Every structure is written in structure tokens, then in C-alpha cells.
Amino acid sequence: MPAAEMTLPRPRQGRISATGNGSANTSAAERSGTAELAGVSPGMAKRIKLLPQDRGTVLFDVVFEDGSRASNRRVPMEILGGLDGDQPARELIEQQEAEIAEKAGRPPRVIQSLTRAAKPEPKLVRE
Numbered sequence: 001m002p003a004a005e006m007t008l009p010r011p012r013q014g015r016i017s018a019t020g021n022g023s024a025n026t027s028a029a030e031r032s033g034t035a036e037l038a039g040v041s042p043g044m045a046k047r048i049k050l051l052p053q054d055r056g057t058v059l060f061d062v063v064f065e066d067g068s069r070a071s072n073r074r075v076p077m078e079i080l081g082g083l084d085g086d087q088p089a090r091e092l093i094e095q096q097e098a099e100i101a102e103k104a105g106r107p108p109r110v111i112q113s114l115t116r117a118a119k120p121e122p123k124l125v126r127e
Contacts, residue, residue, distance in 0.1 A: 059117035060089055064109040072117055090114050 057074040064070070073096070079088040094111060101108035 058089070060086075060093065061115050061117050062093055062111055063113045065112045066109055068109065086114060086116070 056077050058077055058080060059072045060075055062070040062073055073093055075089040075092055079092060080086065082088070090111060093114065094108070097111070098108045
């Protein structure tokens with residue numbers, strides 16, 4: 001091949017060179033130093049998850065007679081709080097278990113005990 005026809009490979013587009021100008025994970029505002037002025041926080045936006053209690057549900061841990069366990073079964077708060085205590089939750093979970101068992105083609109499991117799950121510890125927010 002003659003020397004006139006040889007071409008050098010083109011640099012990849014969208015990459016930042018290794019000259020210290022930034023990395024591929026930083027935004028243009030961060031590289032130019034205008035992130036603080038624009039009120040933009042570095043990194044991606046975080047989705048703030050609501051606790052189950054804030055969403056209107058209570059979590060229950062269920063232990064079945066066969067020894068198996070189902071954690072964090074959700075029950076709406078509206079059906080709780082009356083004179084029946086957690087009995088409406090037991091009835092709802094038994095109904096859910098019957099539907100699950102029917103879809104799975106097995107007999108429904110019998111609930112041995114039902115306890116409210118402990119509230120989750122709040123996670124520390126990194127900044």
C-alpha cells in the first residue's frame with residue numbers, strides 16, 4: 001500500500017482525553033465549574049423511596065405451619081385499627097395465599113403466626 005493512501009485511526013467521539021479535563025461520568029456543568037452556580041448537584045438524581053407506612057400499608061411477617069416464612073406481606077392500613085386488631089390482616093393474607101396457591105397448583109398453606117414487621121431503619125443519605 002502506498003504511503004499516501006494510509007490514514008491514521010480517528011479518535012473515538014464522546015470520550016474525554018486523559019489530559020485531566022474530566023471523565024466520561026461528569027457533566028459539562030461540572031467540568032466547566034458552573035454546577036455550583038446553576039444549583040446542579042453532581043451525579044445522578046436519586047429517587048426518594050417512601051416507607052411502607054407513608055404509602056398506606058403495613059408489613060407483616062408470616063410463618064406457616066409447614067415452617068416456611070413470608071416476610072413483608074403488605075396489608076392496607078384502612079382495614080386495620082379496629083377492635084379486631086390484626087385479624088383483618090390475617091384474613092386478607094389467607095385470601096392472598098389461597099389465590100397464590102391456586103395459580104401455583106398446590107394447596108394453600110395454613111398460617112401459624114402473623115406479626116408486624118419491624119420498621120426499617122432509615123438509610124443514611126450520602127451527599
